[in-house]
Amino acid sequence: MLVGYARTSTLDQTAGLAAQERDLHQAGCEKLFVEQVSSVDVTARQKLTEALEFIREGDTLIVTKLDRLARSVAHLHELLSMIQAKGAALKILDMGIDTSTPTGKLMLxxxxxxxxxxxxxxxxxxxEGIxxxxxxxxxKGRKPTAMSQAxxxxxxxxxxxxxxxxxETVGISRASVYRCLE
Structure with a gap:
């Protein structure tokens, strides 16, 4: 089964989300997982979690662009390991990468x-520049804030x-107050 995942970071990116959904349907996806949430907070990406739980052996998870799926190379490898552990593959449309092929794995x-x-x-x-x-x-680096108030x-x-x-009075954290008092 071809399973699609689409994501935009903010609610006002509806056109981008609609384009992703269109491209995923054109690629033959039978089921889509769609969300509008930042990639920074991985725990908030509930639909990605659902998509990863949904895929089975022989399935392919399809995304339109790599940045819609992973926030870093390490995160990409983590997701790819989860996908491959289920016997599924990953396909990235805009890059033409399909991890069900040896060439696709190599390119990724x-x-x-x-x-x-x-x-x-x-x-x-x-x-070197610093x-x-x-x-x-x-x-000179960052100006010390709390210790200047010691x-x-x-x-x-x-x-x-x-x-x-x-x-509250000085405008620093409670922990900084204790450090100043040491």
Whole structure:
């Protein structure tokens, strides 16, 4: 059975959702799982969970685009493992990838490797840029917020104010108040 999954991040993306549903129907999907929820909170993606529970051996889960399914390469591999453990396959329409074929599996793994490589290069460049800026005295990092209020926190505490009241008065967290008092 061909099972489709469509998702948009916000409720105002109805045109995008309708286009996904249309493409999934054209691909032959007999059952669709559709939701409008951010990919960041994986626990909120109830329809994805239902789709993964629904698929059986020999089924194919179809998505129009990779970003509609997974939020990262690690998440993609986690989902792919779940799909393959059920004896099902994954098909990504816009990339022409079908993991029921050896070539599709290879392409997905290559893409995942390239994405991880690009991410690590980007982080390395970012670290180098920060180190260079620090050496030139241009990068100071984030300005400390709570510790800059330490004297005021200590003064209010010595006047008998409770940590919760100090936190509200100064505009920092209760935990920060305790750190200032140590």
């Amino acid at each position: 793994n290559i893409m995942g490797g390239v994405a991880e490589f690009e991410r690590s290069i980007m982080l390395e460049r970012q670290r 180190a260079k800026a620090k050496a030139q005295g241009k990068y 004297e005021k926190v200590k003064q209010l505490h010595s006047e008998g104010m409770k940590p919760v009241q100090i936190a």
